[in-house]
Ligand SMILES: [Zn+2]
């Protein structure tokens with residue numbers, strides 16, 4: 445039997461203290477967070493921490509602050525992280541009611557980004573899960589190619 449079944453009250457306390465902690469931490473980053481969200485809102489595609497930082501007003505926060513604020517917002521499910529394979533994490537705003545699951549097609553010449561709605565059939569994840577005894581299998585995937593402009 446799971447411990448939480450024997451101590452439901454205890455688990456409740458842990459949960460509320462976790463929420464409280466997240467709220468406190470979220471408040472701490474409110475200033476930079478609002479500015480970062482505003483920048484992400486105006487970009488249809490994921491931005492790196494550095495790109496966000498460069499668009500922020502010159503006063504105020506440093507790169508480390510942007511980094512911490514972004515990590516917190518990722519934890520809170522406000523932004524989603526993408527990896528375009530160049531070593532820089534990229535972040536995109538999560539819209540309400542959006543689970544954020546989509547992919548991108550990236551031009552290897554000019555770095556243009558297109559949002560892709562196509563995805564694996566759910567059956568493939570089910571197969572991978574059952575073959576390996578896993579649960580809650582998901583995936584990250586980006587596509588690369590040469591855009592129409594760069595073919596000219
Ligand atoms: Zn291109």
Ligand SMILES: [Zn+2]
Pocket residue numbers: 545546547562563564583585
């Ligand atoms: Zn997918």
